[in-house]
Structures are given as structure tokens and as C-alpha cells.
Amino acid sequence: MSNFTKRETFIPYNQPDLTDAEIHEVVETLRSGWIAKGPRTVKFEQEFAKYLGAKHAVAMNSCTAALHVALLSAGIGKGDEVITTPMTFASTANTILHVGATPVFADIDYQTGCIDPDEIEKKITPRTKAVIPVHYSGQVCDLDRIYEMADKYGLFVSEDAAHALGSRYKGRLIGNHLKGTAAYSFYATKNLTTGEGGMLVTDDDQIDAKARIWAGQGMSHNAWNRYAKGGTWQYDICEPGFKYNMFDIQAALGLVQLSRLEDMQLRRLKIAQKYQREFAKIDAVEPPFVPEYTTHSWHLYVLRIVPELLTIGRDQFITELNERNVGTSVHFIPVTDMSTYTKRYGFQKGDFPQTEKHFERIISLPLYPTLTEEQSDYIVAAVRDIVEKYHK
Ligand SMILES: Cc1ncc(COP(=O)(O)O)c(C=O)c1O
Structure with missing residues (x-):
């Protein structure tokens, strides 16, 4: 435990x-x-x-x-x-x-x-x-x-x-x-x-x-x-x-x-590397896959949960993080789910299967240069705690 x-x-x-x-x-x-x-x-x-x-x-x-x-x-x-x-x-x-x-x-x-x-x-x-x-x-x-x-x-x-x-x-x-x-x-x-x-x-x-x-x-x-x-x-x-x-x-x-960008980027990278390392050890979450051709700017850290291994879905996962004092976001609700687009073009469930699968699983975690070591360690611990509590 x-x-x-x-x-x-x-x-x-x-x-x-x-x-x-x-x-x-x-x-x-x-x-x-x-x-x-x-x-x-x-x-x-x-x-x-x-x-x-x-x-x-x-x-x-x-x-x-x-x-x-x-x-x-x-x-x-x-x-x-x-x-x-x-x-x-x-x-x-x-x-x-x-x-x-x-x-x-x-x-x-x-x-x-x-x-x-x-x-x-x-x-x-x-x-x-x-x-x-x-x-x-x-x-x-x-x-x-x-x-x-x-x-x-x-x-x-x-x-x-x-x-x-x-x-x-x-x-x-x-x-x-x-x-x-x-x-x-x-x-x-x-x-x-x-x-x-x-x-x-x-x-x-x-x-x-x-x-x-x-x-x-x-x-x-x-x-x-x-x-x-x-x-x-x-x-x-x-x-x-x-x-x-x-x-x-x-x-x-x-x-x-712009003059500070390289330093700010290094800080983002360091936090992202910690997240990549630590979340790879947790079976019910999926850290972002970075192809060989990509150098990631780490603007967002989009963690995917594996709902098949959990008794809760993404929305409840976010609530649990919030209760543990961790702010999150979701990038993005697909544009094709927005009413002005569904009304215009009649999109339906199943039209964009990979987008839908991705959307159901995603949580953007805090990632910014002023995030401290203690805070990023805590975020990892909070995710681990939720997974342990709700693992199937
Ligand atoms: C992928 C993407 N494109 C465009 C924009 C629009 O950017 P802005 O808010 O500077 O207009 C955003 C905003 O966050 C975005 O995430």
C-alpha cells in the first residue's frame, strides 16, 4: 500500500x-x-x-x-x-x-x-x-x-x-x-x-x-x-x-x-523525463510515446489512463487528482464533438475512432518551469495512489 x-x-x-x-x-x-x-x-x-x-x-x-x-x-x-x-x-x-x-x-x-x-x-x-x-x-x-x-x-x-x-x-x-x-x-x-x-x-x-x-x-x-x-x-x-x-x-x-527560453525548456524537459520514468512503472497509465524523429517541446504532459485496468474512468481520475490538490486539464475535447461542428456536419460516434479512444483516456498534468521537484514528486505519488486505490 x-x-x-x-x-x-x-x-x-x-x-x-x-x-x-x-x-x-x-x-x-x-x-x-x-x-x-x-x-x-x-x-x-x-x-x-x-x-x-x-x-x-x-x-x-x-x-x-x-x-x-x-x-x-x-x-x-x-x-x-x-x-x-x-x-x-x-x-x-x-x-x-x-x-x-x-x-x-x-x-x-x-x-x-x-x-x-x-x-x-x-x-x-x-x-x-x-x-x-x-x-x-x-x-x-x-x-x-x-x-x-x-x-x-x-x-x-x-x-x-x-x-x-x-x-x-x-x-x-x-x-x-x-x-x-x-x-x-x-x-x-x-x-x-x-x-x-x-x-x-x-x-x-x-x-x-x-x-x-x-x-x-x-x-x-x-x-x-x-x-x-x-x-x-x-x-x-x-x-x-x-x-x-x-x-x-x-x-x-x-x-x-525568448532570451530565457532555453533555460525554461531545460526545466520542462527535466520534469517530463521524471514523469516518463516514473509513469512507465505504473501499469494503469500510459506515458506519451515519443517517436525517434521527434524532439518534444513538452508544452503539455498528456498522460493516458488505461481504463481496462481501473474501476474508474478518466473523469473520476481527474476528480481524484483534484481532491489530492493537483490541478489538471484535458487537451482536447475533440472539435468534432463541439455543437457547432456536429450541427453543421452531423458527426457521430465512431467517425474518428482513434481520437475517441485517445480522448477518453487523457489527462494533462502540471508541467511548467516553476513547478518544484517536491511538487512533481507529489504529482507522481498522487497518480500512484489513485491507481492503487482503483486498480481492478
Ligand atoms: C493547438 C492550438 N492551436 C491554436 C490555438 C490558439 O492559440 P491562441 O490562444 O494564441 O489564439 C491553441 C490555443 O491554445 C492551440 O492549443
């Missing part, structure tokens, strides 16, 4: 890792007199592109905006079909609807939680114009196979890299030497945060130029600079664009976070 002792205080599911350096840089920005999009945003774009080894980076106010702009810039619209995964946050699919195209869902590979290239191929029709592979939790999709298919069928690839800052495919950072685009999120829980924020990355000059227009109210040139000495008041609106730009208070956070 386990000699588990419940702790007094709650371990939150997530906490941003912000230091005095971020606070100082935000205050400096406030004092600088330039708080909207300005020099810090431009610098953040340059530093981010440099970090990835990408040609262009366009800073926006969310990853959702970046995904939307990617499709707009690639000319995806009415009558087109775009293939993506059900195992993602709704905005991945919503942005397909926002451009007037039709989302088509392809089931996941159960091992990784990422979209299955074989399932993509089954869903391709003459109307398919793009694919949005999601690097789920920081795992990476099998990009060689996806880009091979993209070449064969002439598809645009918009990688959803919301979770994948620091992830690598076959040793290369996601975002490096892109043939399509990659969209990053800097939401509060992400590996790098600006509170809210996002970045669209591409090596394609035309996509970059269009993205800047779509994300900047449709203005014809670098209009953020029009109030500075030498800036011009003249501009044209050449598209009905969106107000999607990042601004300098966010970029101040982003620049400091």
Missing part, C-alpha cells in the same frame, strides 16, 4: 514563468512613450525568426490570428476544403470557416495524438487546397510524409505550432526551412508567453508580404511607423484586413521570454 499523504496546498495546472527581467522590460516600454506596435515588436519578430532560422516572422495578437492570416495569405477561401485534426483547440478549425472554406477532419495516429498522414490521404478530394497539421502537445507530425503529399496534390501546409516552440522534427526546429507556414501561440500557458500573442513564420516572401497586410488592417505598407519622424501619413487599404497586430508591451515580454 502507498504511504501517500495529502498536501495542504493546491498545485495549479499552469503558471507563467515571469521574472523581474520581464517586469523591468514592460515598465521600460511604458516609460518609452511607444506602447502600440513599434520597435520592440519589430525586434521580437527579428529575434524570433533568428532563433528558428526562418526568413520571416509576423507578430500578431494570437495564434488564432496567425492561422487565419496564413489561410488568407495562401488564397484559401470559398469552395476550398482544408484538412485538419479533431484533436486540437477549436480555433484551428474555426479559422477554416472564417475564410469561407470547409474543414475536413482526418483521424489521429493513436501513438502520438497527431494527425495520421494515411487518414489525410483518404480525405483528399479535387477541392482540397490545404492541410493544417497540429504539432499536438509538442509532439511533431510526420512532416516528410505530409509535405510529400502536399507536393503530390498541390496543397498548402499551414502548421499549427501553438505547442511546438522548441520542438524538432528529425533534429530541425519546427519553423526552420519551412515550405509552408507555422503559427505559434504565446498565450499565458505556452512555453513562451506574452499574455496573449502569436507569430506567423514563413520563408515565402509573398506570404510574408500578404500576411503583414491582412494582419495590419489591410494597410499597404508599414503604417505602424506613420507617427514617427520621417514616417508618412499616406497609406492605402488594399484588403479588408484585420486588427491582428502585436503591440510593444507584449513584445517586451516576448523578448525577455
Whole structure:
């Protein structure tokens, strides 16, 4: 029997890792007199592109905006079909609807939680114009196979890299030497945060130029600079664009976070390695499988329970963790279970069997740089205690 002792205080599911350096840089920005999009945003774009080894980076106010702009810039619209995964946050699919195209869902590979290239191929029709592979939790999709298919069928690839800052495919950072685009999120829980924020990355000059227009109210040139000495008041609106730009208070956070990223990633890795090691010893849970081609960013730690060996299901498991003062989350309720999608497309149980099997089993555990050794040890002990209590 386990000699588990419940702790007094709650371990939150997530906490941003912000230091005095971020606070100082935000205050400096406030004092600088330039708080909207300005020099810090431009610098953040340059530093981010440099970090990835990408040609262009366009800073926006969310990853959702970046995904939307990617499709707009690639000319995806009415009558087109775009293939993506059900195992993602709704905005991945919503942005397909926002451009007037039709989302088509392809089931996941159960091992990784990422979209299955074989399932993509089954869903391709003459109307398919793009694919949005999601690097789920920081795992990476099998990009060689996806880009091979993209070449064969002439598809645009918009990688959803919301979770994948620091992830690598076959040793290369996601975002490096892109043939399509990659969209990053800097939401509060992400590996790098600006509170809210996002970045669209591409090596394609035309996509970059269009993205800047779509994300900047449709203005014809670098209009953020029009109030500075030498800036011009003249501009044209050449598209009905969106107000999607990042601004300098966010970029101040982003620049400091980027300078700390390697350290923060190492901390995540250390915790993930402990979880991998310890959960492998417990038969009724399944630690994430990481294929050889993947360097995981450990944005999320998605543990799967093995319901066949337990008298409780995933929901009760979460309640038990909560009672033991451990915060959790679930990534994700499949998009294809959301009412706006079931109403539109009539999805039913059995349509995406691997996604359904995965969803029934998943629990995201706390994983962030400020999580202490004591806290991660405790989380392992809490999982072990629940398994012992409810093992068949
Ligand atoms: C896979 C995925 N894509 C896109 C998004 C949207 O990111 P944002 O909140 O920055 O718009 C999220 C948000 O968490 C996400 O998890």
C-alpha cells in the first residue's frame, strides 16, 4: 500500500514563468512613450525568426490570428476544403470557416495524438487546397510524409505550432526551412508567453508580404511607423484586413521570454523525463510515446489512463487528482464533438475512432518551469495512489 499523504496546498495546472527581467522590460516600454506596435515588436519578430532560422516572422495578437492570416495569405477561401485534426483547440478549425472554406477532419495516429498522414490521404478530394497539421502537445507530425503529399496534390501546409516552440522534427526546429507556414501561440500557458500573442513564420516572401497586410488592417505598407519622424501619413487599404497586430508591451515580454527560453525548456524537459520514468512503472497509465524523429517541446504532459485496468474512468481520475490538490486539464475535447461542428456536419460516434479512444483516456498534468521537484514528486505519488486505490 502507498504511504501517500495529502498536501495542504493546491498545485495549479499552469503558471507563467515571469521574472523581474520581464517586469523591468514592460515598465521600460511604458516609460518609452511607444506602447502600440513599434520597435520592440519589430525586434521580437527579428529575434524570433533568428532563433528558428526562418526568413520571416509576423507578430500578431494570437495564434488564432496567425492561422487565419496564413489561410488568407495562401488564397484559401470559398469552395476550398482544408484538412485538419479533431484533436486540437477549436480555433484551428474555426479559422477554416472564417475564410469561407470547409474543414475536413482526418483521424489521429493513436501513438502520438497527431494527425495520421494515411487518414489525410483518404480525405483528399479535387477541392482540397490545404492541410493544417497540429504539432499536438509538442509532439511533431510526420512532416516528410505530409509535405510529400502536399507536393503530390498541390496543397498548402499551414502548421499549427501553438505547442511546438522548441520542438524538432528529425533534429530541425519546427519553423526552420519551412515550405509552408507555422503559427505559434504565446498565450499565458505556452512555453513562451506574452499574455496573449502569436507569430506567423514563413520563408515565402509573398506570404510574408500578404500576411503583414491582412494582419495590419489591410494597410499597404508599414503604417505602424506613420507617427514617427520621417514616417508618412499616406497609406492605402488594399484588403479588408484585420486588427491582428502585436503591440510593444507584449513584445517586451516576448523578448525577455525568448532570451530565457532555453533555460525554461531545460526545466520542462527535466520534469517530463521524471514523469516518463516514473509513469512507465505504473501499469494503469500510459506515458506519451515519443517517436525517434521527434524532439518534444513538452508544452503539455498528456498522460493516458488505461481504463481496462481501473474501476474508474478518466473523469473520476481527474476528480481524484483534484481532491489530492493537483490541478489538471484535458487537451482536447475533440472539435468534432463541439455543437457547432456536429450541427453543421452531423458527426457521430465512431467517425474518428482513434481520437475517441485517445480522448477518453487523457489527462494533462502540471508541467511548467516553476513547478518544484517536491511538487512533481507529489504529482507522481498522487497518480500512484489513485491507481492503487482503483486498480481492478
Ligand atoms: C493547438 C492550438 N492551436 C491554436 C490555438 C490558439 O492559440 P491562441 O490562444 O494564441 O489564439 C491553441 C490555443 O491554445 C492551440 O492549443
